[in-house]
Amino acid sequence: MDSPSRRDRLRPLELVGLSFVLALFAGVIVLLSTRNLEYGGIALGIAFIGSLVGLAMLTLATKPNRTELGDIEEQNRHEGPGHDGTGRGHGV
Numbered sequence: 293m294d295s296p297s298r299r300d301r302l303r304p305l306e307l308v309g310l311s312f313v314l315a316l317f318a319g320v321i322v323l324l325s326t327r328n329l330e331y332g333g334i335a336l337g338i339a340f341i342g343s344l345v346g347l348a349m350l351t352l353a354t355k356p357n358r359t360e361l362g363d364i365e366e367q368n369r370h371e372g373p374g375h376d377g378t379g380r381g382h383g384v
Contacts (some may be wrong), residue, residue, distance in 0.1 A: 307347050315340030 319336030323329065356364065 307351065308344065311340055311344040311347055314343040 313337045318339035319332045322335035326332070351379030
């Protein structure tokens with residue numbers, strides 16, 4: 293079985309990094325406008341979680357391309373229908 297490419301392995305790290313950059317921007321804007329470190333930290337935390345959830349939802353909403361569909365089909369053929377060798381689904 294082929295191991296995932298470097299781009300596939302770093303994809304989650306890219307999303308977390310982008311969320312952190314967006315959160316840092318929001319935290320700095322709040323910090324500069326209020327001059328209160330606590331409010332800046334709170335804004336940073338809320339913006340990080342919000343942007344991380346938003347990016348994750350957008351990532352889930354995208355359709356897989358041709359190569360991803362091929363990988364999914366290959367995994368389904370290789371593992372079988374039940375993944376446990378019985379041919380039944382989970383919890384049956």
